[in-house]
Amino acid sequence: MRAIFEDAYDPAKERALVVEGEFRTLMTLTSGIKLTDGRTVAIVNGVDADEDGNDIGGYATPGTLNVYFLKRSDKGWEVLERREDVAQVGVRGDIGGVEWVTLGPGKQGFILGSGGMWQGYLLATADLFALDDETRHLGAFRTMSDSSGACTAESEDCWSVEADIRFDTTAQPGGYADMLFDYHGKHYRVSEGKDGKQVEHLTSTVKQTARWRFDGKEYVLVSGTDPMPEI
Numbered sequence: 001m002r003a004i005f006e007d008a009y010d011p012a013k014e015r016a017l018v019v020e021g022e023f024r025t026l027m028t029l030t031s032g033i034k035l036t037d038g039r040t041v042a043i044v045n046g047v048d049a050d051e052d053g054n055d056i057g058g059y060a061t062p063g064t065l066n067v068y069f070l071k072r073s074d075k076g077w078e079v080l081e082r083r084e085d086v087a088q089v090g091v092r093g094d095i096g097g098v099e100w101v102t103l104g105p106g107k108q109g110f111i112l113g114s115g116g117m118w119q120g121y122l123l124a125t126a127d128l129f130a131l132d133d134e135t136r137h138l139g140a141f142r143t144m145s146d147s148s149g150a151c152t153a154e155s156e157d158c159w160s161v162e163a164d165i166r167f168d169t170t171a172q173p174g175g176y177a178d179m180l181f182d183y184h185g186k187h188y189r190v191s192e193g194k195d196g197k198q199v200e201h202l203t204s205t206v207k208q209t210a211r212w213r214f215d216g217k218e219y220v221l222v223s224g225t226d227p228m229p230e231i
Contacts, residue, residue, distance in 0.1 A: 001014070001015075001016060001027075001029055001042075001044075002077075003070060003076065003077035003078070003079055004016070004027075004042065004044070004068050004070070004079055004082075005018065005027060008027075014028070014029070015027060015028045016028075017049060017053045018046075023048075024048065024049040024050065024051070024053070025046045025047065025048060025049060025064070026046065026047050026048075026049040026053065026054075026055055027044050027045070027046050027066070028044065028045045028047075029042060029043075029044055029045075030043045030044060030045045030095060030097075030098055031043045031097075031098035031100070031110075033100050033108070033110075035108060035131075036106070038071060039069050039070065039071050039080065040069070040070045040071065040072065041067060041068070041069055041070075041108075041131060042067070042068045042069075042070060043065070043066075043067060043095075043098050043110065044066040044067075044068060045063045045064070045065070045066075045093075045094060045095045046063065046064035046065075046066055046084075046085075047061070047063055047064065047093030047094070048061070048093070055093055056093075057092055057093020057094070058092070058093075059091060059092055059116070060091065061091070061092065061093045062088040062089050062090050062091065062093070062095070063088070063089060063090040063092075063093050063094045063095035063096070064085055064086075064087075064088055064095070065085075065086040065087045065088075065089060065095050065112070065129075065135075066082075066083065066084045066085065066086065067083040067084075067086055067131070067135045068081070068082055068083070069081040069083075083134070083135050086129075086135045086137075087127070087129075087137055089112055089114065089127050089140075090112065090114040091114055091115075091116045092116075094114065095112050095114065096112045096113045096114030096115075096127075097112070097113045097114070098110050098111070098112060099111040099113060101128075101167060102167065102177075103130055103138075103167065103175075103176045103177060104171035104172075104175045104176045104177050105171055105175075107130065107131075107132070107171075107175060107176060108130075108131045109128060109129060109130045109131060109138070110128075110129055110131070111126050111127065111128050111129075111165070112126070112127045112129070113125070113126050113143065114127075115143075115144065117149060118231065119149075119150060120147070120148075120149030120150030120151075121145075121146070121147050121149065121150055121231040122144060122145070122146035122147075122148070122149065123142065123144065123145055123146075123231050124142070124143045124144035124145075124162075125140055125141065125142055125143060126140070126141045126142075126143045126165060127139075127140045127141075128140075128141070128179075128219065130176070137218075138176075138214065138218050138219050139212070139218045139219040139220075141163075141165075141181070141212075141219075142163070142226075142228045143162065143163045143165065143228075144161070144162045144163070144228075145159065145160075145161050145228045145229045145230070145231060146159070146160045146161070147159050147160070147229070147231070148160060151190055151198075152190065153189075153190055153191050153192055153198075155189065155190070156189070157187055157189070157203070157229075158187065158188050158189060158190060159185065159186065159187045159188070159229050160185050160186055161183060161184070161185030161186075161206050161227060161228050161229060162183070162184060162185055163181045163182065163183050163184075163228065164181070164182045164184075165179060165180070165181055165182075166179075166180050166182070167179055167180070168180060168211075172213060172214065174214045174215075174216060175214075176214040176219075178211050178212065178213050178214075178222075179211070179212040179213075179219055180209055180210070180211055180212075181209065181210045181211075181212065181224075181226070182208075182209050183206050183207070183208050183209070183210065183226075183227050183228070184206060184207050185205070185206040185227075186202060186204070186205050186206060187202075187203045187204045187205075187206070188200050188201055188202050188203055189201045189203060206227050208224060208225070208227060209224055210223065210224030210225060210226055211223040211224055
């Protein structure tokens, strides 16, 4: 971070305050990985800050994705490439957690996972990016939908559905492997028991797999269905 932001980086707070005119951005390291060619990739989260350097991102405010390529030598860290303001994703000024994935032979990618609760409904999403000549957004997907916080005896349908993501072992002609979503969960209704607590009545279960394939621009559904209820 010192190599990337120089004197703007505060090692005690483990963050950098970048000032450009009237705009202030708080930069925090989210994750990093060393590539097979020796370069290191740093994923940095950016969020608007006030004059004192405090985070002012609201609940509905996304974080800013920044990607930096570095290489270490006897002279220290050298910044090779800056890919700033790549995308606006996440909530509360946070791009979310990083999961590094292999999209195909020699193709590094990563998933940003984030989510939140809205009026009792839980939603989690995954944004997929590829580290090619540019940092490309390959799609946004729902990985969890849960209505338990809003479920009452008057609700016609309550649910809790999640998805586990994995990649096929064989790459397609475009160089990227298919992405498989393993969905699992349930639909149910509730009634009020004698003790005043909710009693759950299972109406159906969810257990299925869907396949998504890169079409040259993004991943699209090619087989199966997406059973994730919309909120």
